Amino acid sequence: MQQPKTLFKKIWDKHIVVEENGAPAVLYIDLHLIHEITSPQAFAGLHERGLPVRRPDKTIATMDHSTPTTNLSLPIHDSQAKAQLEKLKQNCEAFGIELYEMGSPRNGIVHVIAPESGMIQPGKTVVCGDSHTSTHGALGALAFGIGTSEVEHVLGTQCLLQYKPKTYQVQINGTLEAGISAKDIILALIAKIGTGGGTGHVFEYTGTAINNLSIEERLTICNMSIEAGARAGMIAPDDTTIEYLSGKEFSPKEETWDRAVAYWKELPSDEGAEYDSQVSLEVSDLAPMITYGTNPGMGMKITDLIPDPALASTLEERKASEKALVYMDLRPGQKIINLPIDVAFLGSCANGRISDLRQAAAVMDGRKVADSVKMLVVPGSQEVKRQAESEGLDKVFKEAGADWREPGCSMCIAMNGDHLEPGQYAISTSNRNFEGRQGKGGRTFLASPLTVAASAVSGNITDARTIIN
Amino acid sequence: MPSFKKLTSKIIPLPLDNIDTDQIIPARFLKAIDKESVVEGLFADWRYQSDGKPIPEFVLNQPAYQGANILLTGDNFGCGSSREHAPWALVGWGIHAIISTSFADIFNNNALKNGLLPILVDTKTHQSLFDLAEENPDAMLKINLEDQTVTLPNKNSFEFPIDAFAKKCLLNGMDQFGYIMSFESQIRDFESTQIEAGSII
Ligand code: SF4
Numbered sequence: 290m291q292q293p294k295t296l297f298k299k300i301w302d303k304h305i306v307v308e309e310n311g312a313p314a315v316l317y318i319d320l321h322l323i324h325e326i327t328s329p330q331a332f333a334g335l336h337e338r339g340l341p342v343r344r345p346d347k348t349i350a351t352m353d354h355s356t357p358t359t360n361l362s363l364p365i366h367d368s369q370a371k372a373q374l375e376k377l378k379q380n381c382e383a384f385g386i387e388l389y390e391m392g393s394p395r396n397g398i399v400h401v402i403a404p405e406s407g408m409i410q411p412g413k414t415v416v417c418g419d420s421h422t423s424t425h426g427a428l429g430a431l432a433f434g435i436g437t438s439e440v441e442h443v444l445g446t447q448c449l450l451q452y453k454p455k456t457y458q459v460q461i462n463g464t465l466e467a468g469i470s471a472k473d474i475i476l477a478l479i480a481k482i483g484t485g486g487g488t489g490h491v492f493e494y495t496g497t498a499i500n501n502l503s504i505e506e507r508l509t510i511c512n513m514s515i516e517a518g519a520r521a522g523m524i525a526p527d528d529t530t531i532e533y534l535s536g537k538e539f540s541p542k543e544e545t546w547d548r549a550v551a552y553w554k555e556l557p558s559d560e561g562a563e564y565d566s567q568v569s570l571e572v573s574d575l576a577p578m579i580t581y582g583t584n585p586g587m588g589m590k591i592t593d594l595i596p597d598p599a600l601a602s603t604l605e606e607r608k609a610s611e612k613a614l615v616y617m618d619l620r621p622g623q624k625i626i627n628l629p630i631d632v633a634f635l636g637s638c639a640n641g642r643i644s645d646l647r648q649a650a651a652v653m654d655g656r657k658v659a660d661s662v663k664m665l666v667v668p669g670s671q672e673v674k675r676q677a678e679s680e681g682l683d684k685v686f687k688e689a690g691a692d693w694r695e696p697g698c699s700m701c702i703a704m705n706g707d708h709l710e711p712g713q714y715a716i717s718t719s720n721r722n723f724e725g726r727q728g729k730g731g732r733t734f735l736a737s738p739l740t741v742a743a744s745a746v747s748g749n750i751t752d753a754r755t756i757i758n
Numbered sequence: 759m760p761s762f763k764k765l766t767s768k769i770i771p772l773p774l775d776n777i778d779t780d781q782i783i784p785a786r787f788l789k790a791i792d793k794e795s796v797v798e799g800l801f802a803d804w805r806y807q808s809d810g811k812p813i814p815e816f817v818l819n820q821p822a823y824q825g826a827n828i829l830l831t832g833d834n835f836g837c838g839s840s841r842e843h844a845p846w847a848l849v850g851w852g853i854h855a856i857i858s859t860s861f862a863d864i865f866n867n868n869a870l871k872n873g874l875l876p877i878l879v880d881t882k883t884h885q886s887l888f889d890l891a892e893e894n895p896d897a898m899l900k901i902n903l904e905d906q907t908v909t910l911p912n913k914n915s916f917e918f919p920i921d922a923f924a925k926k927c928l929l930n931g932m933d934q935f936g937y938i939m940s941f942e943s944q945i946r947d948f949e950s951t952q953i954e955a956g957s958i959i
Contacts, residue, residue, distance in 0.1 A: 442934065
């Protein structure tokens with residue numbers, strides 16, 4: 290009998306082109322996603338070698354990181370950003386790659402547009418020069434971020450050199466209470482195992498709580514696998530996955546669809562398959578989660594008090610926590626609820642999808658953003674924007690006094706002109722709270738769309754459960 | 759890729775855990791379309807005040823460490839984004855080896871592709887190196903990649919792990935692209951048997 294295999298192993302084995310002793314495997318890549326930031330030097334390298342892109346048909350490019358979110362018909366002020374976007378366009382034209390240009394109907398954040406169009410399917414290998422490529426594992430693909438040298442490798446050869454990562458089963462069980470979302474689950478996991486907890490591993494999320502999540506919620510979970518150190522996070526395809534993919538633009542059609550579904554059904558990990566590591570998290574008693582420090586592992590229940598760095602287990606960890614609290618201007622033992630905020634950001638590849646906007650809009654309907662708060666709502670893609678507008682969500686946000694923007698990464702990475710001022714506090718649905726991530730000197734609290742919406746209307750950090758009941 | 763064989767240098771101590779790529783190079787420096795100019799952004803928010811003046815206390819600004827090539831730092835170095843700008847900036851400044859108890863995966867891969875050697879040590883060695891750097895800031899470490907050893911001024915040495923393939927690439931300055939290209943016919947076979955035949959859907 291065959292050895293029981295994990296979901297990861299099934300996909301990995303199928304994509305090995307060659308594996309020599311003492312060298313990493315040559316892994317075949319089914320889909321390569323490209324954006325403006327991590328590709329120019331790779332194209333330049335390929336050009337120097339005098340080589341074409343091997344499979345432009347398996348390569349898709351978008352513009353997302355440095356695109357403006359205000360009026361797209363105006364010229365871009367930032368000359369460097371403009372030059373970089375133009376470079377991407379030239380490269381795509383020269384190498385024959387389809388580009389979803391800024392403002393075009395299929396444009397958006399790379400990790401939002403790929404799943405919503407059906408490009409990401411179970412069993413595929415997907416890479417992008419972007420660490421949040423882990424997002425796509427939510428559909429049962431093996432997807433991970435790569436560096437620019439590797440982008441060049443994939444452009445030129447459609448292959449990557451990879452050592453087989455270890456596997457890590459992350460079991461998430463329980464039933465979520467009202468007001469608790471996928472973002473809270475993943476923040477709780479990262480707080481539990483730390484930002485390096487998954488290093489060297491691919492996560493497979495299993496358990497009753499995961500089974501009950503929608504694909505959009507699963508995308509939020511897998512998105513932040515990298516914040517726990519895991520390059521990839523995967524969830525086995527099930528009926529929810531098949532239903533999600535049915536009828537999407539790039540999904541297989543007719544007879545191929547039936548074959549695809551049959552294949553997808555073989556992918557879930559076999560009974561008795563072994564993982565290198567395991568952790569479990571019970572989420573029935575979960576509260577909304579929020580980060581208080583400068584890495585995503587510095588998270589806690591919104592109802593808790595800010596922990597004391599003196600309790601850290603190592604000296605370096607203590608120093609890092611102390612530095613974080615100084616940066617955030619917070620004190621150990623302080624309550625986080627009711628701290629005033631300056632900016633509320635709803636968007637990013639973690640929480641910029643339609644279900645995120647719906648949740649936030651439900652809280653904000655009939656309420657006003659506090660006078661002291663500036664709120665930005667940035668849909669993850671043009672598709673999300675169109676859908677939200679057809680449901681009237683844009684009106685809810687605008688009537689509440691929030692800014693309704695064009696899609697892009699925006700204040701998640703603050704490269705496009707949307708940024709915090711030094712010292713400002715933001716509550717944000719994005720995935721990184723590193724020093725200066727949302728603007729030099731800016732301070733970030735990561736939380737769910739519900740928490741961000743509730744805090745925006747209160748003007749300070751608020752447990753959404755106290756206002757939605 | 760530049761090759762790496764031996765390196766003798768002072769230690770630059772930066773004792774913080776979880777130093778992320780947004781610190782190593784803040785996002786606003788990612789708009790470059792070349793590799794050379796990114797060095798300006800290295801640790802920019804720790805190196806410079808908002809008016810652009812250097813912050814004298816930051817270790818890379820201290821005169822004693824100019825020209826040093828070995829960074830000693832905390833756990834999980836390089837976590838965060840996949841930006842290869844991080845190793846480009848470090849190498850651009852002159853860092854050619856980094857010692858830590860762990861490195862984030864993507865950073866580790868990116869470093870090795872740019873002639874930057876990540877040296878993994880246990881917590882005891884890690885602590886003793888910080889002690890050494892504090893007691894004697896002029897202490898020189900000798901790294902020998904062929905032997906996989908680091909030698910201290912007192913002639914004691916320790917070994918470090920590195921996978922054989924990465925070692926070979928570093929020693930010879932060998933580019934991985936060429937290695938993959940050498941399997942061109944296998945890649946073609948793979949495409950015709952696996953993909954066109956519909957076994958991968
Ligand atoms: S939204 Fe943020 S995390 Fe996602 S791809 Fe853009 S910059 Fe990266």
